[in-house]
Amino acid sequence: MEIFVQQLINGLTLGSIYGLIAIGYTMVFGIIGMVNFAHGDVFMLSAFIALIFFLILTTWLGISSVVLALFIVLIIAMVLTSLWGWAIERVAYRPLRGSFRLAPLISAIGVSIFLSNFVQVAQGARNKPTPPMIRDVIVLFQGESGYNVAISYKQIIIMVVTAVLLTIFWYVVQKTSLGRAQRACEQDRKMAALLGINVDRTISLTFVIGASLAAVAGTMYLLYYGVVSFADGFVPGVKAFTAAVLGGIGSLPGAVLGGLIIGLIETFWSAYFSIEYKDVAAFSILAIVLIFMPSGILGRPEVEKV
C-alpha cells in the first residue's frame, strides 16, 4: 500500500513532464500532420539552457533563493527554447511545405541529430550535474513496515508548475483569438486563410508554444533528476511521443492524459517488476496502442462528417 501511494506520486510527477513534452508533438502533428522528431532534442536543449542559466544565476550573480532562481531560469528557458523552436520551423520545415510528405520528416530527423551533436560538442559528452537544489521532503505517512510515503518539494513544484502552465495554455488555446486561429488552421488551413488568418505565422506560433512547454518540461526534468546529458532528448522524447499517440494524436487533453499514464506505467513497472525493463514497457505500450487503438484514448476517429 505504501509503495503504491509512493509510486503514484512519483508516476504523476514523471507523467507531468511527459505530458508537457507530448503537447508539442500533438500540436505540431495537428496543424501540419508531421511528427516533429526533433522535439525530444528541443526538450534536451532546454534542459541545458536551464542548467547554464541556473549556474549563472546562483554562482555568478549570487542569487541565493533557489526558488527565485528557478523561476527566472524557467522564464529564460521558455523564451530561448521558443526561439529555437521558431528557427527550426523556419529553416528546416517551412521550405519543405508542399513538397512530398516524407521530406519534412527526414528534415526533422536531421534537426534531431544536429541538436544532439551540437550540444555534445558545445557541452561535452558527459552528464552535467546541477548543484543540489531542493532536498526537503514532506513525510505524508509512515507505513507499518517503516516505509515512509513522502512527497518532495521538488515533486510539489513540478506538479504545481505543470498544472499552472497547462491551465494558462488551455485558456490561450480555448479562449483567445490566437488560440482560435490556431485551432482553425488545424481544422482547415485554406478556410482560415480566406478569413484573414496568416497561416504561416500560426504554424510558427504552434512551434513556439510547443517549444516553450518543452522548456518547462526540460527545466522540471533538470530539477527532478539534477543531471542532464546530450543524449537525454531521445528516450523522454520517444516516451512523450508514445504518450501523444496513446492519448490520441492531435488531442491536447489526450497528450496530458497519455503523459500521466506513461509516467505511471513506468514507475509502477520499475517498482513491481524490473527497473531495467521500464523503457521496454513504455514502448510495448506504443506498439499495442498502434495495433489495437490507432486513434488513441481521446483521439477522433478518422472519418468525420464535414
Place this chain on the structure above:
Amino acid sequence: MTAAASIQQTALNAGRQPLLSVRGVKTYYGNIIALKGVDMDVHEGEIVTLIGANGAGKSTLMMTIFGNPRAREGTITYQGRDITKMPTHEIAHLSIAQSPEGRRIFPRMTVFENLQMGASINGMAHFDQDLERVCTLFPRLKERLQQRGGTLSGGEQQMLAIARALMSRPKLLLLDEPSLGLAPLIVKQIFDIIKELNEKDGMTVFLVEQNAYHALKLAHRGYVMVTGNITMSGTGKELLNDPQVRAAYLEGGH
C-alpha cells in the same frame, strides 16, 4: 429590375472603375488549365452572377480571386489595386469575404466560434451587433450557437458559411452556390437575404449558382462560363431571355 433600370445600370457602370476587375486570368492545376483567360468586372453595388456547367471553372475563379490557386497569367484588380500576387490572408483584409464551395465550416468549433472566426479580421469590433444581425437572418443558427459545426445539417452549414462571411462586414461578398442542398423554401429565403444585403446595406455580391433561373432573376448582370472561358455576358434579364442560355441552363424547369 425593369429593362430601363438595367440599361441605366449598365450605362452607369460604363464610366466607373469596377470594384473588382479580372483581366486575362489563366489558372492551372498542375499542367491542366482550368481558366483560359477570363475577363470579368464587378461594380460597386451590383449583384453579378456567374453560371456554367459542372467543371466549368466557376469555383476556380472564386478561389483565384483570393490567390489560391494563384493566377499564372493576367491581373486581378480590387479597388484599383493589383491583388494578383497578394497573399490570401491579406486579400481577406481588404474586406472581401467568401462563402466557398463545400462550405468549409470548422467542424470541431462551435457555431459561435465559427462566427468569431468570421469576425477575426476586424478584431471583433462590432461582434455582438453582427451576431445579432446574422441570428436574425438565420434564426436556426441562433438556437445552435453552442453546437459543433461538424454536427450541423448540410443546410445549416450553408447558412453558417454565409453568416460567417457576413461577420467581417465585407464590401464584396463572394458566394459559391449558396443554394446548394437547401430546401426550396430556404433557397428563396437565401435569395431574399442576398437581395436585402445588396439593397439595404449596399453590399456588392458576386454569386456562383447552378440555380440559373433564380440567380439571373436576382442579379443585375451575369456571365456564362464554359470550360474555362467566359462565353456570354449581359444583364440578368438579357441572359434569362437568351435562347442559348435557356437551352443550356434553364430548360427543364427552374
